[in-house]
Amino acid sequence: MELHNGQLYWPTTLKNRQEDFDQKYDAVIIGGGMSGALCAYSLVQEGLNVAIIEKRTLAAGSSSANTGLLQFSNDVMLHELMDQIGEDKAVSFYSLCMEAVENLEKVAMNLPVSPDFIRRKSIYYASTSRHVPKLKKEYKTLNEHGFPVEYWSRKEMKDRLPFSKAGALITHGDAEVNPYKFVNGIFDYLKDGKQTTIFENLEATNIEEHSTGVNIQTPDGIIQATHLIHATGYETPPLNKKVGSDINRSYAIATEPIEDLSQWDDRALIWETKRPYLYLRTTVDNRIIAGGLDEDPAEAPQSEKKIEKRGKRIEKEVQKLFPDLKIKMDYAWGASFGESLDNLPYIGKHPDKDRIYYLLGYGGNGTVYSMLGANILRDLISGRPNPDAEIVKLDR
Structure with a gap:
């Protein structure tokens, strides 16, 4: 739920320290969520002096609603992506995603607080028998290109889980994380003398690029940067033209802690082939987090009654998969969710700006x-060639 609405007065009485405006930063990042945090982390490793501008408070946007499943498989299957952008680029992108999970683990190990990063396999099951040929084709494609994958028949699923479907892909090398602890842990790391200045409750109102840098106008003054990165999540990006994206909303729940999850094979991440899809995972305190029921409106739902109703539907779907468990919803939320029209992220330099x-x-x-985008931008800003940047560029 939203804790307040309207224009607050008290936050305006605490100004950012003026001396922070007197220096020019190597890079300024607009957005204090997961993307902004990871981007700042990567740039700081290069020795760059970074500032982050967040118009709310850190991790107060989509990061607090993130469900923390980290997978190299995508909403678009590898064989489908190959048809879309070609075999070499598709395989490279999947490899980038797998490498990004490894990099996320390295970041997690370097933080002052544990973000509950745990390696998991994923179970991607056929929602109906009609989806089995597509799953088998994806298994063949992943296997041929060296990705760690198995295929389970209905019987093999039944031997390992309390539910069985017509078939499932099992991918290895994925992970789960507490995203809120993760992103706040990154900011704690950055605040500890890591050449990072953080401006909270400060909005960028205008941006002007010039020959040697960028001026970012704020209500408190102008912040100067050599480079500027927009990491604004699902809010409208300040582009001259709209990128190909579709912003809608989704729902998720967290159950009460469950005493025994031994019937959940390796506590794997679980998702399905139909769209929109149900997905679920466990937590370190034995809860189940599950989500789905995507719908068209872009704004996060305001009705507590509607959120509870959608949450109960998700609860029932989880109960169907695990009939012997006592599934009881403890938390429910709805949040904005965005996806691009071609199922790839938008990462890179503005088409018309330097x-x-x-x-x-x-x-x-x-x-x-x-994570993969933070590394691409690190290379671009540092002047190193990155051939993978072509796959996710804005004007593709």
Whole structure:
């Protein structure tokens, strides 16, 4: 639920320290969520002096509604992506996603607080028998290109789980994380003398690029940067033209803790082939987090009654998969969710600007996209060639 509405007075009485406006930063990032945090982390490793501007408070947007599934498989299957952009680029993109999960683990291990990063396999099951040929084709494609994958028949599923479907892909190398602890852990790391200045409750009202940098106008003054990165999540990106994206909303629940989850094979991440899809995972305190029921409106739902009703529907779907467990919803929420029209994120330099960049991790793999995008932008800003930038550029 929203805790307040309208224009607040008290936050305006605490101004950012004026001396922070007197220096020019190597990079300024607009957005204090997961994308902004990971981008700042990558740039700081290069020795760059970074500032982050967040118009709310850190991790107060989509990051607090993130369900924390980290997978290299995408909403678009590899064989479908190959048809879309070609075999080499598709395989490279899937490899980038797999590498990003590994990089996320390295970040997690470097933080002052544990974000509950745990390696998991994923179970991607056929929602109906009609989807089995597509799953088998995807298995063959992943296997041929060296990705860690198995295929389970209905019997093999029944041997390992309390539910069985016509077939399932099992991918290895995925993970789960507490996204809120993760993103706040990154900011704690950055605040600890890591050449990072953070401006909260400060909005960028105008941006002007010039020959040697970018001026970012705010109500408190002008912040100067050599480079600017927009990491604004699902809010409208300040582009001259709209990128191909579709912003809608989704729902999720967290159950009460469950005493025994031993029937959940390796506590794998689970999702299905139909669209919109149900997905679920467990937590370190034995809850189940599950989500789905995507719908068209872009704004997060305001009705508590509607959120509870959608949450109960998700609860029933989880109960069908695990009939012997006592599934009881404890938390329910709805949030904006964005995906691009071609199922790939938008990452890279503005088509018409030299010093302005974007990190828009649209899709179900938003955190993974943010990690791979942070590394692409690190290379571009540092002047290193990155051939993979072509796959996700804004004007593709």
